[in-house]
Amino acid sequence: xxxxxxxxxxxxxxxxxxxxGICLPTNVKFQSPAxxxxxxxxxxxxxxxxxxxxxxxGYLALTECFEIMTVDFNNLQELKSLATRKPDKIxxxxxxxGVLDAVVVWFVLQLDEEHSLSTSPxxxxxxxxxxxxxxxxxxxxxxxxxxxxxxxxxxxxYLRIQGISVFNSEHEMDVGKSFTKNEDLLCVGNExxxxxxxxxxxxxxxxAGEQTCVLESTExxxxxxxxxxxxxxxxxxxxxxxxxxEKVGQAMDAQCQRKGMSCGSGQSGSEQSxxxxxxxxxxxxxxxxxxxxxxxxxxxxxxSSVEKEQHRTALDLISDASHFPRETLEFWLRHxxxxxxxxxxPKSDKLWSIIILDVIEPxxxxxxxxxxxxxxxxxxxxxxxxxxxxxxxxxxxxxxxQTLVEESAVQGTERTLGLNIAPFINQxxxxxxxxxxxxxxxxxxxxxxxxxxxxDLMTPYLxxxxxxxxxxxxxxxxxxxxxxxxxxYLDDEIRLDTSSEASHWKQAAVxxxxxxxxxxxxxxxxxxxxxxxxxxxxxxx
Numbered sequence: 001x002x003x004x005x006x007x008x009x010x011x012x013x014x015x016x017x018x019x020x021g022i023c024l025p026t027n028v029k030f031q032s033p034a035x036x037x038x039x040x041x042x043x044x045x046x047x048x049x050x051x052x053x054x055x056x057x058g059y060l061a062l063t064e065c066f067e068i069m070t071v072d073f074n075n076l077q078e079l080k081s082l083a084t085r086k087p088d089k090i091x092x093x094x095x096x097x098g099v100l101d102a103v104v105v106w107f108v109l110q111l112d113e114e115h116s117l118s119t120s121p122x123x124x125x126x127x128x129x130x131x132x133x134x135x136x137x138x139x140x141x142x143x144x145x146x147x148x149x150x151x152x153x154x155x156x157x158y159l160r161i162q163g164i165s166v167f168n169s170e171h172e173m174d175v176g177k178s179f180t181k182n183e184d185l186l187c188v189g190n191e192x193x194x195x196x197x198x199x200x201x202x203x204x205x206x207x208a209g210e211q212t213c214v215l216e217s218t219e220x221x222x223x224x225x226x227x228x229x230x231x232x233x234x235x236x237x238x239x240x241x242x243x244x245x246e247k248v249g250q251a252m253d254a255q256c257q258r259k260g261m262s263c264g265s266g267q268s269g270s271e272q273s274x275x276x277x278x279x280x281x282x283x284x285x286x287x288x289x290x291x292x293x294x295x296x297x298x299x300x301x302x303x304s305s306v307e308k309e310q311h312r313t314a315l316d317l318i319s320d321a322s323h324f325p326r327e328t329l330e331f332w333l334r335h336x337x338x339x340x341x342x343x344x345x346p347k348s349d350k351l352w353s354i355i356i357l358d359v360i361e362p363x364x365x366x367x368x369x370x371x372x373x374x375x376x377x378x379x380x381x382x383x384x385x386x387x388x389x390x391x392x393x394x395x396x397x398x399x400x401x402q403t404l405v406e407e408s409a410v411q412g413t414e415r416t417l418g419l420n421i422a423p424f425i426n427q428x429x430x431x432x433x434x435x436x437x438x439x440x441x442x443x444x445x446x447x448x449x450x451x452x453x454x455x456d457l458m459t460p461y462l463x464x465x466x467x468x469x470x471x472x473x474x475x476x477x478x479x480x481x482x483x484x485x486x487x488x489y490l491d492d493e494i495r496l497d498t499s500s501e502a503s504h505w506k507q508a509a510v511x512x513x514x515x516x517x518x519x520x521x522x523x524x525x526x527x528x529x530x531x532x533x534x535x536x537x538x539x540x541x
Contacts, residue, residue: 001061001062001063001064001103001104001150001239002063002092002099002100002102002104002142003052003060003061003062003101003102003103003104004059004098004099004100005052005058005059005060005101005102005503006101006133007055007056007057007059008050008055008059008101008102009133010134010220010221010224011048011220012032012048012101012102012133012135012220013101013133013220014029014220014223014224014226015224015406016223016226019223019229019289020149020230020232020233021233021266021291021296022289022293022296022318023321024223024318025317025318025320026402027210027211027317027319028210028211028213029210029211029212029213030213030215030223030314031176031214031215032134032214032216032217032220034046034047034131034219035135035136041148045133045158046158046160046161046162047107047159047161047437048130048133048217049128049130049516050128051120051121051128051129051389052121052128052131053121054130054312054437054441054442056437056439056440056501057440059104060096060098061096062092062094062095062100062142063092063093063095063148064092064095064140068090068152069159070090071086082154082155083154083155083156084155086153087151087152087153087155088151088152088153089149089150089151090149090151091147091148091149091167092147092149092152093144093145093146093148094143094144094146094147094148095144096141096144097141098141099140099141100134100140100141100164100166101133101134101140102133102135102143103131103132103134103150103161103164104121104129104131104132105131105159105161105287106118106119106127106130106506107119108118112238118296129333130159132161134164137164137165137166138176139166139418141165143462145522146166146167146169147166147167147169148164148165148166149163149166150162150163150164150165150434151163152168163288163293169261211310211313211314212310213287213310213313215286215287216286217361218504219286221288221481221488222286222504223287223452224502224504225502227502227504228496228502228503228504229290229293231490231494231495232388232490233293233297233489233540234490235491235494236280236293236294236297236354236388236492237297238491239298239353239354239384239491240278240297240354242277242384243278243382244278256363261507261520275299276299277299277300277301278298278299278301278354279293279300279301279303279350279351280295280300280301280352280353280354280355280356281303281305281332281333281346281352281354281356282303282304282305282356283303283355283356283358283373284358285358286306287306287311287313287314288304289318291303291329291354292319294301295324295328296322296324300353301328301330302328302330303329303330303331303346304327304329304330304332305333305342306331307333312331315329338402342506343355343373343376343380345387351381352377352380352381352382352385353384353386354386354387354388355377355381355383355386355387355388356387356388357370357373357387357388357457359389359392359455359488360392360486360488360498360505361505362435362504362506363434363435363448363506364434364435364436364484364485364498364506364507364508366534367527367531369532370455370457370535371455371457371460371533374387374457374458375460377457378457378458378460381397386458386491386492389488389489389490390456390457390458390490390491391454391455391456391459392454392456392486392487392488392490393451393453393475393487394451394453394454394455394484394485394535395451395452395484395485395486395487395499396449396450396482396526396537397446397447397448397449397471397482397483398445398446398471398473398481398482399444399445399446399480399481399482399483399509400443400478400479400480400481401509402442402480403441403443403480404433404441404480404509405480405511405515407433408429408433408511409422409425409426409429410425410426431508431510431511431536432509433481434506434508435506435508436506436507436509437506437507438483438499438507439499439501441509443481443483444475444477445474446473446474446479446518447472447474447475450469452467452528452537453467453528463530465529466527466530467528468525468526468528468540469525469528470523470524470525470526471523471524472521472522473518473519473523473524474520476519476520477517477518478515478516478517478520479512479515479516479518479524479539480511480512480515481509481510481511482510482512482526482537483508483528484490484510484535485497485498485499485507485508486498486536509519510536510537516526516539524539525539525540526538526539527539527540
């Protein structure tokens with residue numbers, strides 16, 4: 001079925017044209033790996049997966065469920081023909097008004113004439129659903145009566161849904177750019193409709209000078225995360241202002257000069273001495289526009305640690321669109337001999353004003369060796385320079401969640417037809433569940449959130465390897481898990497919450513081996529340990 005889902009949209013479509021003052025140009029086409037075409041250089045699964053019943057914010061079905069393919073696994077000839085069969089053209093009517101974000105696919109497995117299994121989101125099942133995000137339509141808004149059309153194939157062992165387009169009942173054929181290079185028109189009826197379709201058809205060939213930039217879904221969600229970028233912009237401005245106020249005060253003058261405008265300085269360039277720039281290093285993983293943002297704040301020499309050439313090209317184009325000289329942006333990995341030696345001076349006689357580190361993984365865990373990286377970074381800062389974030393507070397709460405219990409370990413023998421496989425299988429269970437969405441996790445909070453741990457990157461003596469935390473029970477029940485998340489403090493006033501609605505981070509949880517019965521008013525003591533970037537949380541009995 002076709003669905004509207006804001007959570008899928010923000011992870012697979014960049015929905016902003018301006019990020020904290022940085023312009024995202026129209027000639028840079030951001031694309032998630034799930035939208036790659038069949039003839040892409042690298043074979044990538046053309047879909048992602050979601051537990052649609054637990055997707056944050058839910059979803060709206062825009063069409064009825066429709067069948068896209070039937071496969072008889074006992075028919076060898078039919079299985080062979082899948083690789084050579086032309087794509088099937090499918091059309092289904094919209095039944096509700098909304099934004100067309102994805103096509104969600106599940107399966108009905110017919111075991112015999114009487115028994116079947118369904119992976120539908122409406123079923124209590126262990127399976128997730130396949131999600132095909134939609135990109136490149138001219139207009140994503142559909143309404144009842146519109147026809148959603150697509151091509152379905154299975155030519156390379158992957159089920160592919162491509163060539164998605166919309167037949168608009170009011171405006172004849174409204175075909176957007178589809179994420180496939182097959183430009184065959186779908187059947188559109190009479191000659192008048194065909195002419196209208198041809199007039200409005202936008203092919204999938206890129207515009208002249210268009211640069212495709214493939215980003216992971218978490219990187220796209222990061223670009224859509226406005227509070228993250230606004231927070232960094234304010235924090236960087238404050239640090240640079242504290243170092244040399246007049247330099248940052250000249251930021252607008254510098255931008256005017258870049259745009260070829262007169263700012264009335266009264267002196268020629270030859271009469272002015274060129275001030276020494278601030279050096280800003282961003283070593284966060286993946287695609288990041290923070291170096292361009294730093295460069296827009298005045299006399300700053302920003303360094304980016306992006307690795308992929310297409311990401312570097314995209315940053316150059318973003319610099320051009322933001323009127324920031326692309327030659328000012330340095331790609332740090334071109335200057336260091338080894339990626340492991342990325343933390344070093346910008347020049348032999350210079351130090352960094354700001355170093356940006358990735359402290360939290362998208363999965364919800366603390367990055368490995370982050371405290372070691374922070375120790376090296378502190379030695380590379382000029383007087384008054386800062387590491388971002390300056391410190392991190394870890395929060396958690398006690399919950400009762402049967403879902404986490406059942407998804408973390410085999411429970412008894414009833415569901416395994418009496419076979420006692422739990423003792424063996426459960427030897428391999430992981431102590432911490434990651435990539436969780438706490439906002440949609442089926443659970444009952446049994447306590448208020450409490451601070452569990454402090455990681456101070458600027459002032460290490462404030463850190464403790466072991467800590468006991470008292471937690472007061474506010475609701476009777478069984479404690480089965482301890483979900484946790486973080487507040488990243490860029491300074492004492494500016495913080496980023498990894499559990500917020502706009503966050504590109506997920507949350508994690510410790511699942512207890514044995515549930516603990518508690519009553520309202522009880523108090524539990526948690527033992528929190530942090531060692532070599534690994535955190536363990538146990539309940540003190």
